[in-house]
Amino acid sequence: xxxxxxxxxxxxxxxxxxxxxxxxxxxxxxxxxxxxxxxxxxxxxxxxxxxxxxxxxxxxxxxxxxxxxxxxxxxxxxxxxxxxxxxxxxxxxxxxxxxxxxxxxxxxxxxxxxxxxxxxxxxxxxxxxxxxxxxxxxxxxxxxxxxxxxxxxxxxxxxxxxxxxxxxxxxxxxxxxxxxxxxxxxxxxxxxxxxxxxxxxxxxxxxxxxxxxxxxxxxxxxxxxxxxxxxxxxxxxxxxxxxxxxxxxxxxxxxxxxxxxxxxxxxxxxxx
Amino acid sequence: xxxxxxxxxxxxxxxxxxxxxxxxxxxxxxxxxxxxxxxxxxxxxxxxxxxxxxxxxxxxxxxxxxxxxxxxxxxxxxxxxxxxxxxxxxxxxxxxxxxxxxxxxxxxxxxxxxxxxxxxxxxxxxxxxxxxxxxxxxxxxxxxxxxxxxxxxxxxxxxxxxxxxxxxxxxxxxxxxxxxxxxxxxxxxxxxxxxxxxxxxxxxxxxxxxxxxxxxxxxxxxxxxxxxxxxxxxxxxxxxxxxxxxxxxxxxxxxxxxxxxxxxxxxxxxxxxxxxxxxxxxxxxxxxxxxxxxxxxxxxxxxxxxxxxxxxxxxxxxxxxxxxxxxxxxxxxxxxxxxxxxxxxxxxxxxxxxxxxxxxxxxxxxxxxxxxxxxxxxxxxxxxxxxxxxxxxxxxxxxxxxxxxxxxxxxxxxxxxxxxxx
Numbered sequence: 228x229x230x231x232x233x234x235x236x237x238x239x240x241x242x243x244x245x246x247x248x249x250x251x252x253x254x255x256x257x258x259x260x261x262x263x264x265x266x267x268x269x270x271x272x273x274x275x276x277x278x279x280x281x282x283x284x285x286x287x288x289x290x291x292x293x294x295x296x297x298x299x300x301x302x303x304x305x306x307x308x309x310x311x312x313x314x315x316x317x318x319x320x321x322x323x324x325x326x327x328x329x330x331x332x333x334x335x336x337x338x339x340x341x342x343x344x345x346x347x348x349x350x351x352x353x354x355x356x357x358x359x360x361x362x363x364x365x366x367x368x369x370x371x372x373x374x375x376x377x378x379x380x381x382x383x384x385x386x387x388x389x390x391x392x393x394x395x396x397x398x399x400x401x402x403x404x405x406x407x408x409x410x411x412x413x414x415x416x417x418x419x420x421x422x423x424x425x426x427x428x429x430x431x432x433x434x435x436x437x438x439x440x441x442x443x444x445x446x447x448x449x450x451x452x453x454x455x456x457x458x459x460x461x462x463x464x465x466x467x468x469x470x471x472x473x474x475x476x477x478x479x480x481x482x483x484x485x486x487x488x489x490x491x492x493x494x495x496x497x498x499x
Numbered sequence: 500x501x502x503x504x505x506x507x508x509x510x511x512x513x514x515x516x517x518x519x520x521x522x523x524x525x526x527x528x529x530x531x532x533x534x535x536x537x538x539x540x541x542x543x544x545x546x547x548x549x550x551x552x553x554x555x556x557x558x559x560x561x562x563x564x565x566x567x568x569x570x571x572x573x574x575x576x577x578x579x580x581x582x583x584x585x586x587x588x589x590x591x592x593x594x595x596x597x598x599x600x601x602x603x604x605x606x607x608x609x610x611x612x613x614x615x616x617x618x619x620x621x622x623x624x625x626x627x628x629x630x631x632x633x634x635x636x637x638x639x640x641x642x643x644x645x646x647x648x649x650x651x652x653x654x655x656x657x658x659x660x661x662x663x664x665x666x667x668x669x670x671x672x673x674x675x676x677x678x679x680x681x682x683x684x685x686x687x688x689x690x691x692x693x694x695x696x697x698x699x700x701x702x703x704x705x706x707x708x709x710x711x712x713x714x715x716x717x718x719x720x721x722x723x724x725x726x727x728x729x730x731x732x733x734x735x736x737x738x739x740x741x742x743x744x745x746x747x748x749x750x751x752x753x754x755x756x757x758x759x760x761x762x763x764x765x766x767x768x769x770x771x772x773x774x775x776x777x778x779x780x781x782x783x784x785x786x787x788x789x790x791x792x793x794x795x796x797x798x799x800x801x802x803x804x805x806x807x808x809x810x811x812x813x814x815x816x817x818x819x820x821x822x823x824x825x826x827x828x829x830x831x832x833x834x835x836x837x838x839x840x841x842x843x844x845x846x847x848x849x850x851x852x853x854x855x856x857x858x859x860x861x862x863x864x865x866x867x868x869x870x871x872x873x874x875x876x877x878x879x880x881x882x883x884x885x886x887x888x889x890x891x892x893x894x895x896x897x898x899x900x901x902x903x904x905x906x907x908x909x910x911x912x913x914x915x916x917x918x919x920x921x
Contacts, residue, residue, distance in 0.1 A: 386674060387789065389801045400677040401772065465769030468793045 231285060232341065234278035235299070239333050241271030242306075246330040249323040256320070256397055264322050265313065272306045279303060286343045288351075291359040293344070294490060298336035300359075301486070302329045304367035308411075312371060316407065319397045324374035335487070354429035358422055365418030366482050369454070372411040373479035376472035379404040383469055405467055408475055416454045423447055446485035453478045500541070500636060500838065500904060503561050504595040505568055505587060506553030509609050509780050512586035514750045519578050522547040528630060530575060535632040537571060539564035542634040544627035544641070546602075548619050549690060549750060550609055555599060555623075557636040561591035596640065596831055600824045603644040604651040605658070606817070609780060610799060612660035615691040617648045635904045639834065647827040655819045660806065664692070665699040667805045668776055668797070672700065672744055675774050675795055683707035685742035687735065688749030689721060692799065693778050696746055701725055709742060711735045713749070736760060740767045748778040758787040765791055776802070840896040843907050846916045847892065851885040 245267035252260050279300065282290035290296045309325045312318060346355075378398055385395040398404075426444070427437040438444060457474045460466035507517055522530045522545050534543045534554065542557035558564035569587070573580045590598045601607045603620045624641040627633045633641075652658045669679070676682055684705045686697050689712060701708065708727025711734075712718030718729035730738045739745060739756075749755055765773070772793040777784040782798060789796040797805075836842070859881060863869070869877070892910055896903070910916070 382674070386671070386795050389797065389804065391671075391805050395674065398674075400674045402675060403677045465766075465771070467770050468772065470792065 229281075229285070231278050231281035234274050234281060235337070235341075238271045238275035238278055239330075239337055241267050241274060242302075242326065242330045242333050245271060245322070246326045249326040252320065253323050253394065261319070261322070264326070265310075268306060268310065268322065268326060272303070272310060275299070275303050275306065282343065288346055289356045289359070290343075291355070291363070292346055293340065293342075294487075295336050295339035295341050297359070297363070298332050298339070298486070301363045301366060302332040302336065304363050305329050305332070305370045308364075308367050308371050312407065316399075316403065318375075318378075318399045318403070318407070320378065320394065320399075321374060324377050325371065328370060328374065352429060352433065354425060354432070358425040358429055361418050361425060362422035365415045365422055366486065368411045368415030368418065369450075369475070369479045369482050372408050372415065372475040375404055375408045375411065376475040376479075379408060379472040380469065380476075383472075401468065405471065408471060409461065409467070412454055412457055412475060412478075416451075416458060419447070419451055419454065423451060442489045443485065446481065446489050450478065450481045450485055453481055500835075501558055501561050501592050502595040502599070502636065502640060503556045503558045503564055503568075504553060504590040504598050505556070505565055505572075506546075506551060507583065507586045507588070508551035508553075508607065511588060512583070513752060513781070515752050516583050516586050517550070517552060518750075519576055520552045520572065520583060522552065527626065531627055531630050531632050533575065534568070534571065535630075537564075537567055539567045542637040543632050544624050544637055546620060546623040548616070551602075553602070555595075555637060555640070557634065561589075565589045565591070593828060593832060596828050597824060599640060599644050600647045600827055603648040604820060604824060605648070606651075606820055606824075610660065610664055610692045610803070611817075612657040612662075613691055613695070614652075614658060617645065620644060620648075634902075635838070635908050636835075640831070643827060643831050647824060650823050650827070651820045654823060655816045657816050657820050662695075663806045664799070664802045665696040667802050668696050668746075669699050669703050671795075671797065671802075671805070672703075672774050675772055676743065678704070679744075680704035681706055682743040683709070683741055684727075684744045685709045685711065685730075685735075685739060685746070686721065686725070686727075687711045687745060687747040687755070688713075688751075688779070688783075689717065690748040690750070690778060693746050693748035694721070696776065696778070697725060700744060700746075705744065707741070709738055711738070736764070740764050743771070743773060745773065745775045746778060747775065747783050749783050750779060751783050752781065754783060754785045756784045756788065758785050758791065761785075761788045761791055761794060765794065838904055838907050840903060840907055843910060843916070844893050844896050847889055847896075847910065847914060850914055850916060851889050855881045855885050 245264050248260060248264040248267060252264060279290055282296065286292070291300050305325065306329055309321065309329070313321060379401060381394060382398040382401055382404065385391055385393065385398075386401065423444075426447075430439065431437045453474065457471060457478065461471060507520055509517070512520075527545060527547060531543060531545050534540055534545070534556070539558055539560065540556050541559070544555045546553045546555070554568060556564065556568070569580055569584065572578070572583070588598075598607070603617055605612050605614065605616050608616050620641070624633065624637070628638065672679055672682075679700065682705050684697070684700055684707065686693060686708065697708075708722070708725040709730050710718045710722040710725065710727055711730045711732060712721065713732050715729060715731055718731075722729040736756075747755070770793050772795065775784060775788065775794065775796045777796065777798045780799070784796060786796065786798075788794055859878060862877065863874070895906060896910065
């Protein structure tokens with residue numbers, strides 16, 4: 228077993244432990260549990276980063292060449308953004324809504340073929356790095372918006388129904404959740420837009436046409452429309468709060484489908 | 500002599516009835532004096548606040564007196580008896596005493612534990628005292644009501660309730676807005692609880708304060724207190740668009756803010772969240788409003804429920820308070836009983852008899868040479884003297900005069916007869 232695989236297993240184990248602590252935290256959270264969870268997540272993140280670097284060194288190209296690598300990189304981006312938000316805003320319980328998602332994506336990644344294959348000539352282009360990194364950082368922002376959206380709905384339910392038990396005290400305020408949700412989408416949306424544009428440019432240079440109605444392209448476009456609607460109604464009509472949260476949850480489900488579903492169900496030129 | 504309480508409060512009567520029965524401004528003096536003139540009423544005091552109107556009286560026959568007072572209320576306020584009789588509660592004797600103690604201890608308040616009621620009771624009695632419509636009984640009752648309320652406040656945690664309700668409102672606001680700094684706030688109407696909650700919000704950083712009141716002048720006064728601006732009643736729908744937090748306590752009989760109106764407001768404020776607290780009884784804001792996105796409506800009962808998460812502890816405190824009241828009632832009863840003339844006459848005789856016996860005893864040891872006949876003559880002399888001395892007060896006590904209670908108290912004091920409580 229290569230060093231990069233061992234690093235991957237270690238990262239996966241740390242994420243697993245972090246996810247367990249996160250779920251436990253929902254039931255009984257203290258300062259200590261959240262510190263433990265963060266330490267586990269940071270450790271996982273560092274091993275994960277070493278794994279990606281190791282793969283880069285070994286293969287000689289950015290390790291986003293198959294579905295295993297792509298989903299691994301995707302979850303790494305999510306953890307990165309999560310840790311950043313945690314550092315910046317100290318949103319209690321965000322981990323409980325994000326780390327399980329990270330773990331599930333990592334787990335699916337671990338079950339996919341991990342072999343490092345030489346890149347097919349079509350993919351050998353500087354576009355590979357630019358297009359995929361933009362797409363995954365954008366998607367990671369949407370993943371966080373998804374987690375925040377769920378937190379918003381839970382907290383909103385407490386406030387609306389006037390039952391202030393359970394997680395009410397530990398969840399952040401509605402306003403901050405709504406603001407961060409909006410911020411994340413304003414980060415994710417331009418990145419997604421750029422990813423689609425760079426993808427089109429790359430397609431032109433590789434296959435000679437910008438847009439080929441490939442299922443991946445179509446679903447990316449649907450995703451783009453959903454988030455465009457979220458931003459549009461917010462800026463024009465002032466839709467915020469619950470509706471924005473629901474849309475961002477829906478948006479991320481489409482992102483996940485675009486990412487995994489299209490590959491398994493529909494045939495696509497994209498290997499991931 | 501019995502204590503009689505007649506009244507309406509927020510639980511038994513609508514705002515409209517309460518307002519019509521209220522003794523406002525000059526009506527208070529006029530009413531108290533007129534009530535005192537009634538044949539059946541020996542002493543009287545009137546409490547009139549926005550949540551309750553109560554008459555405290557000292558009467559001979561509770562049934563006759565309450566009939567008479569009801570007629571008086573109908574005539575004085577120009578309202579038919581049938582209109583308010585159903586909302587009226589009448590307590591006589593120990594029940595009346597208990598009621599007064601519960602009111603002063605704020606157990607009967609809309610928000611249990613709110614501190615203003617004690618001051619209002621004090622004012623009511625002091626006013627009656629100044630107008631000389633009270634006597635021994637009501638004066639004692641007032642003193643007791645105040646000391647009982649103070650005991651309840653210091654020995655139980657009931658008083659924390661009102662504070663914790665405003666605290667809960669602030670906590671909730673923080674879970675909606677994160678930070679109250681820079682948020683704007685509208686106080687719709689007035690009232691003790693509303694002002695208490697408003698003060699808590701302002702202390703937590705709320706900045707722009709708007710005060711809306713049906714009487715613009717009153718609004719201005721309150722606005723000054725919060726360093727805000729007064730808004731005319733007609734303009735409140737236009738101004739509510741700018742409010743992030745609204746506390747409503749107008750005392751209107753119906754809704755002052757409907758769902759359709761609020762939907763328009765939300766459109767105008769581009770769906771920015773609003774936190775509305777409706778303290779009014781009956782409610783002034785359509786509960787349906789809570790269904791609108793980004794609108795969070797809480798009534799006092801909702802806040803009370805939030806506070807009540809520790810129901811057991813609160814019940815315990817209430818029980819403790821009721822126990823204190825029961826204790827104080829017993830003391831008051833004992834004092835009342837001691838007011839009755841028969842025990843006083845007995846005590847007076849006993850006292851005289853004790854003095855006679857003591858003095859004869861002393862004489863016997865000082866002049867052992869006295870024979871039986873001489874001794875008998877001396878004994879007779881002593882008995883005659885004390886009998887002659889206590890005869891007039893005994894007659895006075897037996898007479899059913901109007902100031903008998905005062906007389907009893909005075910005689911006890913003059914002759915140093917104990918038999919009072921404590």
